Amino acid sequence: MAEQLSLAAVRGALIREEDSIVFALIERARRPRNAPAYYAPDAGTDDGRSLAEFFVREAEALHAKTGHYEKPEDVPFFPQDLPSPLFPIKGYPKVLHPFASSVSVNDAIWKMYFNELLPLFTVDGDDGYYAETVALDFACLKALSRRIHYGKYVAEVKFKDAPQDYSPLIHAKGTDALMNLLTFKAVEEKVKKRVEKKARIFGQNVTLEDGVDKHEGSADDSECKVNPKVLSELYDRWVMPLTKDVEVEYLLRRLD
């Protein structure tokens, strides 16, 4: 990713990440809500954490030992007390301002995912497969976090393309003005439509009877494993706004 920092490369990465997000949600939707995975008991376990939080903390500790959180787009949900990498890490070219590694909106992503998104695309029910469920949640969280934190690269590319436009706003700490400059409604509409289309195509029931292009145009959304409208809402209400929050937060320190 960092080797070729151009708007095309960054857009390509964002587009590829859409597929990952759609796949991850489809896989999670295979299991019902499984609410017990998210209960935080007030007594019993060590610190009253939910199974989901326990699992993500442990999984991230393992990822950290393997050097996974070195790149700016890979941001942990529980950064405190993460172990240091135990494996030799391959170096990568640093194309962002050093401040980039401290930009994180993972708290917002976590809350959004469990409180707002999960109820939208999982059915009520409990099948007891809590460990599998939280592993699938972790995959969704990782994909969403990655996509949103790519905003750091988006911001860098935009800044480099027009430093004369961004610098005065950065100096003035004009958050709203920066947000305006970063927003391209037409592009956002395209992104929403495309991710909705992907949900329709990847979430369909593929059989041998129909042609490969069956669900190109209109489709029976109720047959899709995840309602395509959920994807466009996800991107509209959370993914794109949070990405821009990352972009603004990055830019505000860009000239430090």
Add this chain to the structure above:
Amino acid sequence: MLFCSTTPLLLLQLCSGLSLDTVRDFLTREEDTIVFSLIERAKYPLNPPAYYVPAYFAGRRHDASFAELFVRESEAVQAKAGRYQSQQEIPFFPFRVPFPLAPPYNFTSELYSAAAFVNVNDEIWSVYFSLLLPLLAKNGDDGSYAATVASDLVCLQALSRRINYGRYVAEVKFRGDQQNYTTLIRNKDKDALMKLLTSEAQEDAVKRRVQKKAMVFGRNVTLDGPVETGDSNNGRASFKVDPSLVYKLYGQWVIPLTKQVELQYLLHRLD
């Protein structure tokens, strides 16, 4: 089938009844999971250092690859969270966990307990790393070993779940024709059993369907016009995973290994 509405639903889980239909539904749904996981792995290049033996870390030498160490540790975390309590999944590196932290759940067991252990995880491991990966991933090294191996684990788990599901397939078939199967099992007639378990027409349909899924899920979706179907000069380059590789995966490995599991399960069914 599951619908994406918020009304409560009856779930087709093993605990609500094992039948040829539920078994087929499970296997069919697992195809999507397998194709997705392969597509996600193909996002990364081969990254050979992740698989070198020995692996060195924290100044020590380990007689295992980075991949194996990562899988062992991941499975340990998952086991602590309560995975592997139901019989549906079997870890690659069995790990004894005294106190799973997950809320307890009463899983009904549909399998005959003396035969439930049957699995071919060793073969799956070896096929995946030695045979499948070199065909799946492009040459190269981008240094993202942790993400790469995490995606390997997802593939391995999906393949393991699908293939070891042969135990449930065998159980349903046994229940459906108990007398016949019992005779063959008592005679340890492997050939006759394998014949009973094999339906070439069905296997052909499975291979073609999973190949089609690789085409549908692995295509490059854009907003402009009809999407390439792969029969133009673009051919396979436009798919994230080569559909014919997925066809081969099922034909040469997934289906035969599943039948091995079915056979072994049956041979223990009267223990």
